[in-house]
Amino acid sequence: MYIKGVGMTKFDYSDKPWWRFAYEATDEALSDAGMRMSDVKAIILSAISSAAGEGEHQTHKASLLSDLFKTNVPIIEIPSVCGGGGVATFVANRLGFDNILVVSGEKIVDNLSDVTTDWIMSASERVLEQTEGMNFPVQNALVWQQYMEKYGATMDDLALISFKNHQNATLNPKAYYFQRQVSLEEIKKSPIVASPLRLMDCSLSANGGAALILTKEKTDVEIIGSGFATDYILTFNRGTITHFPMVRTAARQAFDQAQIKPEDVNVAELHDAFTSVELFSYEDLGFAPIGKGAELIKQGVVNLDGRLPVNTSGGLKAKGHPISVTGLAQIYEIANQLRGRCGERQVKNARIGLCNNVGGAGGSATVHIIRKN
Secondary structure (H helix, E strand, O other): EEEEEEEEEOOOOOOHHHHHHHHHHHHHHHHHHHHHHHHHOOOEEEEEOOOOOOOOOOOOOHHHHHHOOOOOOEEHHHHHHHHHHHOOOOOOOOOOOOOOEEEEEEOOHHHHHHHHHHHOOOOOOOOOOOHHOOOOHHHHHHHHHHHHHOOOOOHHHHHHHHHHHHHHHHOOOOOOOOOOOOOOHHHHEEEEEEEOOOOHHHHHEOOOEEEEEEEEOOEEEEEEEEEEEEOOOOOOHHHOOOHHHHHHHHHHHHHHOOOHHHHHHHEEOOOOEEEHHHHHHHHHHHOOOOOOOHHHHHHOOOOOOOOEOOOOOOHHHHHHHHHHHHHHHHHHHHHEEEEEEOOHHOOOOOOOOEEEEEOOOOOOOEEEEEEEO
């Protein structure tokens, strides 16, 4: 499928209902595509929970979108938490409709409550892990401890990733940290959340929306590879805890379909829910040998002026992470990079981009490879 249009709201703490973010992103995507809603033949909605939204406990969100967009086309809801945007795109890419809208909107920040937090935590294993205190920061901290011991990486490596993503976000008008500088010293001195991970190693919850219009009609930007894999929900049942096997599987599928190699990629948006996850992804996606991912950040390879710029948008860390919107926001950034629309953060001569979206604590992953024609 080809990408006809893309849209995205600013990621911030705006006090709007979730569907308003979805509507605004869709309006921008339709305008970008030169289309109207009547041209759309199906809709895929990436969404989290009826519990996410104080006073908005809404199920059957597909029907709400039907009302909002005044359409009776098929609407499919994908509740794959953090990885929902990538999964929704994977599904849309295979359905065969002429024009299909993939959309998501989330209001997370204003609604932080015990109910909402508990629901978000249900994306990882409830009985054996969470009863022992294994929430998302703890899971990722334990994994990172093992990685450091095994491969000799340091917290300074993660600080460089955080700093890079914050620097990129200052150039992105739709990022939460747009024009908001954060120093390397601030990152290194930020509070410990789950040792050794610090606050500035953790992604930023935000409200927002994003949308794509996929089409069979040939355009200048095409999804040439699409991979999706699911893994065991128990963090320590996967054979390795220092990497994400499902990312490797999804990447292999996408690269095989695209008939290219990792070294052909010019720009990438990776799932930096924690800075450590971005580093693992360098290796799982084939950009660096196992145990050598830190070399990419230390040598500047993944910086904006490097050979393979990563998270030019600011990533989940500094652009923001509205849960199910994230995968679509990644594709929004890559499509705009390939079209030369990214202003000061534009990657020169970018022709092939990659997006990697992860669900939960490594329970699922999608990889999409996008080419400028």
